[in-house]
Amino acid sequence: MFRKLLLATGIAAALLAPVVAATSASAQEVKTRIIRFGYGLSESSNQGRAVKYFAEELSKRSGGKFKMKGFGDASLGNDIQMQNALIGGAQEMMVGSTATLVGIVKDFGVYDLPFLFNNEKEADAVLDGPFGEKLLKALNDKGLVGLVYWENGFRNLTNSKRPITKLEDMGGIKLRVMQNPVYIDMFNRFGANAVPLAFSELFTALETGTVDGQENPVTTIQSSKFYEVQKYLTISRHVYSPWIVLASKRWYDGLSADEKKIVHEAAAASREFERKDSREASAQSVAYLKEKGMQINELSPAELDRMREMVKPAFDKYAADGGAEILKEIQAAIAAARK
Numbered sequence: 001m002f003r004k005l006l007l008a009t010g011i012a013a014a015l016l017a018p019v020v021a022a023t024s025a026s027a028q029e030v031k032t033r034i035i036r037f038g039y040g041l042s043e044s045s046n047q048g049r050a051v052k053y054f055a056e057e058l059s060k061r062s063g064g065k066f067k068m069k070g071f072g073d074a075s076l077g078n079d080i081q082m083q084n085a086l087i088g089g090a091q092e093m094m095v096g097s098t099a100t101l102v103g104i105v106k107d108f109g110v111y112d113l114p115f116l117f118n119n120e121k122e123a124d125a126v127l128d129g130p131f132g133e134k135l136l137k138a139l140n141d142k143g144l145v146g147l148v149y150w151e152n153g154f155r156n157l158t159n160s161k162r163p164i165t166k167l168e169d170m171g172g173i174k175l176r177v178m179q180n181p182v183y184i185d186m187f188n189r190f191g192a193n194a195v196p197l198a199f200s201e202l203f204t205a206l207e208t209g210t211v212d213g214q215e216n217p218v219t220t221i222q223s224s225k226f227y228e229v230q231k232y233l234t235i236s237r238h239v240y241s242p243w244i245v246l247a248s249k250r251w252y253d254g255l256s257a258d259e260k261k262i263v264h265e266a267a268a269a270s271r272e273f274e275r276k277d278s279r280e281a282s283a284q285s286v287a288y289l290k291e292k293g294m295q296i297n298e299l300s301p302a303e304l305d306r307m308r309e310m311v312k313p314a315f316d317k318y319a320a321d322g323g324a325e326i327l328k329e330i331q332a333a334i335a336a337a338r339k
Helices: 002-028 046-061 079-088 106-112 120-128 130-137 181-189 199-208 218-223 257-291 301-310 312-338
Strands: 033-038 066-071 093-097 144-154 156-159 174-177 193-196 213-216 232-235 240-248 295-298
Touching (some): 046 066, 066 257, 079 240, 106 181, 106 312, 120 144, 120 257, 130 144, 130 312, 144 257, 156 218, 181 193, 218 257, 257 295
Parallel strands (some): 033 066, 033 093, 174 213, 232 295
Antiparallel strands (some): 093 240, 156 213, 156 232
């Protein structure tokens, strides 16, 4: 009986040994890592809250070994500077606008076309589907790893000159836009004087009158305190603007398979948190901005139709400049999302 017990115990130990060894090896695949994560907005913004959530998820999923530190207020540089730092391996991660990636992968410019999406549901379906994934993968050969899309949101106009209730009201307004040819062309068509400028320089430019206005989602207008230097807000929803979470490929390639899994799972969790938080905050921001003294108006459907008609050549121009195929693909993806 005793010999049988010993034999059974030995067999059990032999069966369990590979499991214990595998668990031990798996634990060794996750190393202690310091991650510098840069972003443009303040710590109190929806972007800042999502960065904090992402850091907590990375820590939880790695058993405390992944220690991510967020650097807000563009303290590590503007989006383009941070992208270059990631490519060079001097910084591990960031979140920024897809618009500033156009100089690296031209196809990202398709997201900046005006009035592309009707609502957030369409945007989610396209960004999280095969189309959005294709653009993320296009970054791999450029020294970047695209992880997930966060929501910046539908963009709206502010200025210090006058209410914008019709196209003609934009005439002559010096409007800061992102350093992106689609934005420059669009607002010049609307009659504004489009001025490309880094976001990190925007508040000072508005305060000093270097530019009269800008365009951003209402959550960014609130968190960046543009209401202190802008009087008029026009709800135009002219472009849906995604953010993109990026990792340095040099850094990412040094991760084990287990570590990469942790990064992707935490990034996906942060995406769900950020979108929910951003959409709730957007509804609250309009009321907040009104309390802060901004005069708010919404463009009429007829005026929005005029704007859509005026920017149709932007689609033709984008297609003629080599974007015909990617434009066709995103329009097909949007059509599928609408069914």
